[in-house]
Amino acid sequence: MKKLNREQFIEKFKSNLEQKYVKSFEDSTKFEKYHALSDTIMDMISKDWIETNKKNKTERNAFYFSAEFLIGRSLGNNLLNLGIIDEVKDILKELDIDFDEIEDEEDDAALGNGGLGRLAACFMESGATEGLNLHGYGVRYSQGIFKQRFENGFQLEEGDSWVARGDFWSLRKESESQIVSFRNFKVKAVPYDVPVVGYENGVVNTLRLWQSEAIKNDGFDFQDFNDFRYDESVSEKNRAEDITRVLYPNDNIRQGKLLRLLQQYFFVSASLQEIVQKYKRLHPEDKNFSQFHKYHVFQLNDTHPVIAIPELIRILLDEENLSWEDAFGLATKVFAFTNHTVLQEALEKWNLDLIHEVSPRAVDIIKEIDKRLLQSLQEKGYSLEEMEPYRIVKNEMVEMAFLATYVSTSINGVAELHTIILKKETLNQWFKLYPEKFNNKTNGVTPRRWLQYANPQLTSYIDELLKSEDWKQDMTKLKGLEKFADDVKVLDKLNEIKFEKKVQLAKYIKKYEGVEIDPNSIFDIQIKRLHEYKRQLLNALHILHLYYELKANPTLDMHPVTFIFGAKAAPGYFRAKGIIKFINEISKLINNDPEINGKIKVVFIQNYRVSYAEKLFPAADVSEQISTAGKEASGTGNMKFMMNGTPTLGTMDGANVEIFREAGLENNFLFGRTEEEINELANNYNPVNIYNSDERIKRVVDALLKEEGISDDGTNHFLDIYNSLVDPKDGNRADVYYLLEDFASYVEAHKRVDEAYRDRRGYARKGLINIANSGLFSSDRTIRQYGEEIWKL
Numbered sequence: 157m158k159k160l161n162r163e164q165f166i167e168k169f170k171s172n173l174e175q176k177y178v179k180s181f182e183d184s185t186k187f188e189k190y191h192a193l194s195d196t197i198m199d200m201i202s203k204d205w206i207e208t209n210k211k212n213k214t215e216r217n218a219f220y221f222s223a224e225f226l227i228g229r230s231l232g233n234n235l236l237n238l239g240i241i242d243e244v245k246d247i248l249k250e251l252d253i254d255f256d257e258i259e260d261e262e263d264d265a266a267l268g269n270g271g272l273g274r275l276a277a278c279f280m281e282s283g284a285t286e287g288l289n290l291h292g293y294g295v296r297y298s299q300g301i302f303k304q305r306f307e308n309g310f311q312l313e314e315g316d317s318w319v320a321r322g323d324f325w326s327l328r329k330e331s332e333s334q335i336v337s338f339r340n341f342k343v344k345a346v347p348y349d350v351p352v353v354g355y356e357n358g359v360v361n362t363l364r365l366w367q368s369e370a371i372k373n374d375g376f377d378f379q380d381f382n383d384f385r386y387d388e389s390v391s392e393k394n395r396a397e398d399i400t401r402v403l404y405p406n407d408n409i410r411q412g413k414l415l416r417l418l419q420q421y422f423f424v425s426a427s428l429q430e431i432v433q434k435y436k437r438l439h440p441e442d443k444n445f446s447q448f449h450k451y452h453v454f455q456l457n458d459t460h461p462v463i464a465i466p467e468l469i470r471i472l473l474d475e476e477n478l479s480w481e482d483a484f485g486l487a488t489k490v491f492a493f494t495n496h497t498v499l500q501e502a503l504e505k506w507n508l509d510l511i512h513e514v515s516p517r518a519v520d521i522i523k524e525i526d527k528r529l530l531q532s533l534q535e536k537g538y539s540l541e542e543m544e545p546y547r548i549v550k551n552e553m554v555e556m557a558f559l560a561t562y563v564s565t566s567i568n569g570v571a572e573l574h575t576i577i578l579k580k581e582t583l584n585q586w587f588k589l590y591p592e593k594f595n596n597k598t599n600g601v602t603p604r605r606w607l608q609y610a611n612p613q614l615t616s617y618i619d620e621l622l623k624s625e626d627w628k629q630d631m632t633k634l635k636g637l638e639k640f641a642d643d644v645k646v647l648d649k650l651n652e653i654k655f656e657k658k659v660q661l662a663k664y665i666k667k668y669e670g671v672e673i674d675p676n677s678i679f680d681i682q683i684k685r686l687h688e689y690k691r692q693l694l695n696a697l698h699i700l701h702l703y704y705e706l707k708a709n710p711t712l713d714m715h716p717v718t719f720i721f722g723a724k725a726a727p728g729y730f731r732a733k734g735i736i737k738f739i740n741e742i743s744k745l746i747n748n749d750p751e752i753n754g755k756i757k758v759v760f761i762q763n764y765r766v767s768y769a770e771k772l773f774p775a776a777d778v779s780e781q782i783s784t785a786g787k788e789a790s791g792t793g794n795m796k797f798m799m800n801g802t803p804t805l806g807t808m809d810g811a812n813v814e815i816f817r818e819a820g821l822e823n824n825f826l827f828g829r830t831e832e833e834i835n836e837l838a839n840n841y842n843p844v845n846i847y848n849s850d851e852r853i854k855r856v857v858d859a860l861l862k863e864e865g866i867s868d869d870g871t872n873h874f875l876d877i878y879n880s881l882v883d884p885k886d887g888n889r890a891d892v893y894y895l896l897e898d899f900a901s902y903v904e905a906h907k908r909v910d911e912a913y914r915d916r917r918g919y920a921r922k923g924l925i926n927i928a929n930s931g932l933f934s935s936d937r938t939i940r941q942y943g944e945e946i947w948k949l
């Protein structure tokens with residue numbers, strides 16, 4: 157079905173370019189063409205965008221508050237969702253333009269760290285596709301997550317000025333700016349609206365990102381300038397713009413920095429002020445906001461936006477003159493909270509003094525909430541001791557997760573196991589008090605970006621097999637693929653598609669990393685943030701083990717493997733950076749050893765990000781999901797591999813548990829201790845015994861200090877890693893993440909992969925069953941559950 161008027165489209169595209177750059181189409185650069193094409197698409201979207209906004213005005217709406225939206229690129233995804241991607245590719249070809257080259261001109265909008273931010277982006281897309289009244293609210297960081305590069309195997313960070321060449325996918329809405337008042341200064345919050353195009357349904361929702369600016373004269377002081385005080389002349393401007401200048405590059409670790417809290421307060425304050433203003437305009441009769449909760453629900457994506465709770469109460473108390481009872485009562489009806497982690501080092505706690513720096517009223521309000529909570533517990537007959545675990549404010553620190561849990565109507569975890577752990581451990585006291593508030597919403601990923609767009613070859617083959625495209629509206633229909641599980645033609649074709657994606661990835665890696673890899677080898681891939689609990693180090697130790705096995709026995713019978721890593725380490729995370737250096741050293745050692753004869757290759761790709769991920773997931777033979785059981789809340793990378801027909805090699809952790817259940821253990825590779833086993837082991841765990849009794853483990857751990865071909869260049873990174881495994885300092889226990897405990901089981905799981913892969917059709921069959929059962933992990937399903945069970949849209 158044609159959706160485009162070809163001639164009109166070409167004319168618009170060309171005239172856009174000529175008007176913007178005042179040059180002929182033929183003389184324009186690829187970037188200029190990318191810009192003109194983007195603008196052409198923004199024009200096409202505008203009508204539907206206006207219509208969607210109009211409809212939302214009178215209905216109940218959900219607001220997704222998130223400090224991160226890891227969007228990636230927009231061009232291809234918008235073309236796909238508008239249903240015109242093939243036609244536009246055709247048109248470009250006719251004009252002698254290579255779509256891939258145009259696409260490569262777009263910088264990723266990388267306003268997030270990893271899973272949490274990418275989840276927010278998938279939710280926005282699925283919300284539009286499902287036709288939900290869902291609005292995203294966040295921060296327009298001028299600098300996204302840093303760009304990573306390796307020098308001599310070490311990570312180097314560079315700034316990510318993603319808007320420097322222009323951001324063509326948002327509209328500045330000057331007239332809807334807000335003033336945000338911090339304790340001792342005010343800034344202007346300017347909204348930039350990003351359209352979120354639903355999949356072939358005419359819906360265009362909005363992601364609103366706030367940018368901070370100076371209020372008066374853009375912060376420029378002409379007097380200072382005239383008097384040659386140039387720095388002073390722009391100091392006001394800089395101070396205001398500093399608020400949204402840069403995304404904190406930390407994943408799963410709290411950072412109690414003033415600027416971070418200023419960012420959090422900045423975007424929720426601007427959002428709530430705007431939403432309250434709109435409500436007053438639309439409902440002038442409702443002076444005491446008695447109906448506000450019928451039209452609004454705010455989903456708090458982790459604790460980052462939890463300062464929205466005191467901020468809404470402040471607005472209602474101080475600006476709208478509501479009573480405490482009414483203001484607080486309203487707050488208890490409109491917030492819902494998603495927890496993303498059980499790692500203690502990631503749960504945000506803010507010092508009262510710091511909150512006071514940002515908003516003194518927030519301190520009063522939080523203290524009042526805490527006081528009234530304790531009163532209500534007392535009335536219920538709790539003793540002082542029994543009340544202790546509930547205290548929101550303790551030792552001058554505010555437990556943001558407790559504040560959120562107390563006030564919210566709903567508290568959800570992001571995978572079944574994660575929600576169980578929340579109930580039995582992390583938030584156990586709260587679960588006892590409010591069992592009805594707790595629920596699970598297993599994460600999902602959008603199949604448009606991660607299957608249809610990333611893997612058009614597999615997509616059209618699924619169309620062909622199912623003789624229908626209905627599965628694109630309902631991913632559970634993929635189940636119909638199971639009937640081809642023993643069809644050798646189908647299995648061979650799936651292998652052919654996988655091979656094509658591997659060839660494409662190999663070319664890309666050759667272009668950007670300068671490394672040659674063999675698409676006939678097994679592509680074993682671990683891509684995610686670098687974190688000790690995710691255990692990239694376990695992967696590295698196993699590779700080293702395999703290397704030593706091969707050195708001892710050069711004719712070792714194994715299928716060649718390419719181990720691919722992609723990961724950014726938080727810039728201040730010394731150990732994570734050491735692990736990157738270690739893997740790069742292993743890579744250098746192995747890739748340059750002629751005796752290995754191409755049997756193992758190790759590549760650490762630089763600057764892992766959404767657009768790179770789109771190339772990696774479809775090309776994988778093995779999905780490494782090897783976190784310590786009980787530590788990974790959900791994972792979403794695991795789902796993207798599964799959808800692209802890649803078996804999981806993983807632990808019983810996060811959503812792996814559900815992946816194993818849906819696709820069957822026989823189609824995946826389980827290893828390692830369960831969360832319960834680890835809990836039982838905890839106090840008696842002695843990694844040094846394992847180290848001393850397993851020669852293989854001793855050999856690879858010792859390599860950190862003794863292998864000649866491996867060096868940290870005198871930085872002590874490897875001694876730190878060695879100590880973390882077997883010789884802890886400061887009275888801490890060694891091997892906190894049970895690498896040595898799981899090592900043997902991990903080695904054995906890899907042997908099973910090697911064996912399974914020799915039966916090429918048998919391996920494709922596992923991939924097929926994974927695809928067929930990946931329907932549960934569509935974020936369409938997840939967002940529908942939020943919509944029905946939490947937001948009641």
Ligand code: PLP
Pocket residue numbers: 269270271274683684685764765766769790791792793794796
């Ligand atoms: N970074 C990017 C670019 C991703 O696409 C994803 C997940 O899909 C992540 C990080 C998070 O990966 P994981 O769920 O494996 O931690």
